[in-house]
Amino acid sequence: MAVYTHLGAEQLAALIHEYDVGHLVSAKGIAEGVSNSNWLIETTGSGSGGERFILTMYERRIDLADLPFFLGLLDHLSAKGSPVPRTIHDRVGNASRLVDGKAVALIEFLPGMSIDHPTAAQAQAVGRALAGIHLASADFAATRKNDLRPNDWQQIFDQCGARLGDIDPALPDIVMNCLPRLISEWPEHLPRATIHADLFPDNVLMLGDEVTGLIDFYFACTDIAAYDLAVTHAAWSFRTVDGVYRPEIGAALIAGYQEVRNLSENEKLALPLLAQGAAMRFVATRAFDWINTPDDALVKRKDPMDFARRMNFYAEAGQSPFTPAAN
Amino acid sequence: MAVYTHLGAEQLAALIHEYDVGHLVSAKGIAEGVSNSNWLIETTGSGSGGERFILTMYERRIDLADLPFFLGLLDHLSAKGSPVPRTIHDRVGNASRLVDGKAVALIEFLPGMSIDHPTAAQAQAVGRALAGIHLASADFAATRKNDLRPNDWQQIFDQCGARLGDIDPALPDIVMNCLPRLISEWPEHLPRATIHADLFPDNVLMLGDEVTGLIDFYFACTDIAAYDLAVTHAAWSFRTVDGVYRPEIGAALIAGYQEVRNLSENEKLALPLLAQGAAMRFVATRAFDWINTPDDALVKRKDPMDFARRMNFYAEAGQSPFTPAAN
Numbered sequence: 001m002a003v004y005t006h007l008g009a010e011q012l013a014a015l016i017h018e019y020d021v022g023h024l025v026s027a028k029g030i031a032e033g034v035s036n037s038n039w040l041i042e043t044t045g046s047g048s049g050g051e052r053f054i055l056t057m058y059e060r061r062i063d064l065a066d067l068p069f070f071l072g073l074l075d076h077l078s079a080k081g082s083p084v085p086r087t088i089h090d091r092v093g094n095a096s097r098l099v100d101g102k103a104v105a106l107i108e109f110l111p112g113m114s115i116d117h118p119t120a121a122q123a124q125a126v127g128r129a130l131a132g133i134h135l136a137s138a139d140f141a142a143t144r145k146n147d148l149r150p151n152d153w154q155q156i157f158d159q160c161g162a163r164l165g166d167i168d169p170a171l172p173d174i175v176m177n178c179l180p181r182l183i184s185e186w187p188e189h190l191p192r193a194t195i196h197a198d199l200f201p202d203n204v205l206m207l208g209d210e211v212t213g214l215i216d217f218y219f220a221c222t223d224i225a226a227y228d229l230a231v232t233h234a235a236w237s238f239r240t241v242d243g244v245y246r247p248e249i250g251a252a253l254i255a256g257y258q259e260v261r262n263l264s265e266n267e268k269l270a271l272p273l274l275a276q277g278a279a280m281r282f283v284a285t286r287a288f289d290w291i292n293t294p295d296d297a298l299v300k301r302k303d304p305m306d307f308a309r310r311m312n313f314y315a316e317a318g319q320s321p322f323t324p325a326a327n
Numbered sequence: 328m329a330v331y332t333h334l335g336a337e338q339l340a341a342l343i344h345e346y347d348v349g350h351l352v353s354a355k356g357i358a359e360g361v362s363n364s365n366w367l368i369e370t371t372g373s374g375s376g377g378e379r380f381i382l383t384m385y386e387r388r389i390d391l392a393d394l395p396f397f398l399g400l401l402d403h404l405s406a407k408g409s410p411v412p413r414t415i416h417d418r419v420g421n422a423s424r425l426v427d428g429k430a431v432a433l434i435e436f437l438p439g440m441s442i443d444h445p446t447a448a449q450a451q452a453v454g455r456a457l458a459g460i461h462l463a464s465a466d467f468a469a470t471r472k473n474d475l476r477p478n479d480w481q482q483i484f485d486q487c488g489a490r491l492g493d494i495d496p497a498l499p500d501i502v503m504n505c506l507p508r509l510i511s512e513w514p515e516h517l518p519r520a521t522i523h524a525d526l527f528p529d530n531v532l533m534l535g536d537e538v539t540g541l542i543d544f545y546f547a548c549t550d551i552a553a554y555d556l557a558v559t560h561a562a563w564s565f566r567t568v569d570g571v572y573r574p575e576i577g578a579a580l581i582a583g584y585q586e587v588r589n590l591s592e593n594e595k596l597a598l599p600l601l602a603q604g605a606a607m608r609f610v611a612t613r614a615f616d617w618i619n620t621p622d623d624a625l626v627k628r629k630d631p632m633d634f635a636r637r638m639n640f641y642a643e644a645g646q647s648p649f650t651p652a653a654n
Contacts, residue, residue: 009441009533026439026440030356040357040367109353111352111369112352113353113354115337
């Protein structure tokens, strides 16, 4: 949550000049993105009025070979009418450029706010938007392997080793009681799509009950569509303050999704397992980050136990959190 | 350089509703301000088009009793046509409000970029703008004592104690060779004004050669006008990359200032001493912060030696850096 690189006014003006967006008027580094630096850019615009953009500099974690996939996906989805920011291409057509040896992209600015405590109507809209990108990506030709699948979680936990128990003495058992079954029973046969794979509330912009932007596609990949719904369910349906499950939110997400894309019986039956997997994925990366982030770093560490508890919830709750009618 | 407080969409929307600025459309935490949290806010506007604002939350360092002075000064200067953002008052006329027990203010957004490597024409414009606020504040009724005057620097160094030499073995001598004379010879009799007292390039927004905004008035106080010019001279006239003095910049600042407000002979003669004081003020606060900031904190510490070298430069250079013609 920081701007990692200083870009001077002169450097930024020269960069913006490479695009047909008018002259640079303002640039504010924004406190978003864990692995990127981002600026909210204002220009005089190419037409009659000023325009705003997000300038993203890719600092780390992102493999630059994946950038054409990520940026191409934004263009594909926005062209299909999904609420996704398009990439602004430079005057010769490049979707990304290099500044000081780092890749940057200029991306459409979308209005809207990230919601802390969604209503059921908002969750339903998010479900619809998620299904929308699954359908809209059906003819997106590029593919990308998911780097965070069940075997990868296992490898991450192996790297954590004995220190996993330092986070919480119960954590190693919670993981080991669940992970082998997730690996062996993972429903590889289910329908695939280009999935967002990280659709937390801070990656969704809303105005009222309307989704105005799905953002931060840097985990997007080609994988099980219903797994994306499970990730979104695990990310949205629990109260931030105390982790209590909110049945009306989970039900609304599923209902909204099915308004746009029907889930098959097999997909529905797999949701409890997929949701345990979704929770496990965040337990794994958060445990790794917890162990590898210094205590006094200003980056706020996310407690892996939040998602360990969600995993236990899904293991016990069976089908009911995935039933469209609130219960 | 961070956002210290999370404000949820719902909280922000409720706050913005207290002002006559339309509905909240977007809010991005921006990576500016060391002691405040700041958001770039967009609303539907009170008239025909959208509007942008800076929302500032006062986190620490700032004495809330000073807030009416700071915000009143913005209103006074902007009403006089200075390039200073005005404060947006809420529907009942308050310039600041409380959110979660912390004071916040909604401030006009001004276009422009902070310059890393100014040209002489830009420095001249900054000199003019600085003189402009000295003149425009002549009938500003409120006053505020400067908390960072020569005796205060002495106290800060006393608090640093022996650890001052840990920063650089030469630093204690540099300070002690200069500070007693600054205290005893400080030209208290010179004309006073409401001064910015911290007009570094990152507190000036420019478009081309035009100053579009002077911002961050949270050190503003009632003190020697020529001291403010000396602070600005010390902050602008040295190359960032290697600290080398740029005579054309120093000369342009002085020339620009005098286009708008004449310096008396006494003020001119005092500038070398005032500039040493200005440099000493930043040596003092940066040394204190250096000692009191953990090595691995993400906040970038500023090396006090940069300004110790500028102080030595001013001690040796005499009148020449303050002559309006470049030499």
